[in-house]
Amino acid sequence: MKVTAIIPDELIAEAMDLSKSKTITETLKIALISYNRSQKIKQLGVAVLNEPLAFKYSAQEMRDLNRE
Structure with a gap:
């Protein structure tokens, strides 16, 4: 999917540095995968709170x- 987004250069540069990515596309893929995983973990935590493990x-x- 092609997307046009206005993202501050500093934010992209920091994400590229932290992820050790060579391209913006690779950096954004890593960031989105990480975000999706963290949200799924939060959802799982809420599910366990609502129905504790027995x-x-x-x-x-x-x-x-x-x-x-």
Whole structure:
């Protein structure tokens, strides 16, 4: 997809430096992938808060099972 965007040069330069990318396109791909991942992690955190994980075994029961 071709996109025209007005982004400050300093922001692009910093992102390129941090990502070690050689092109703006590569930098933007890395930035978008990173952003998408962080948002998915936040959503997962909210889901776990709304419905906490339930464990079937206690810590000691897990140790005992692992030793078998």
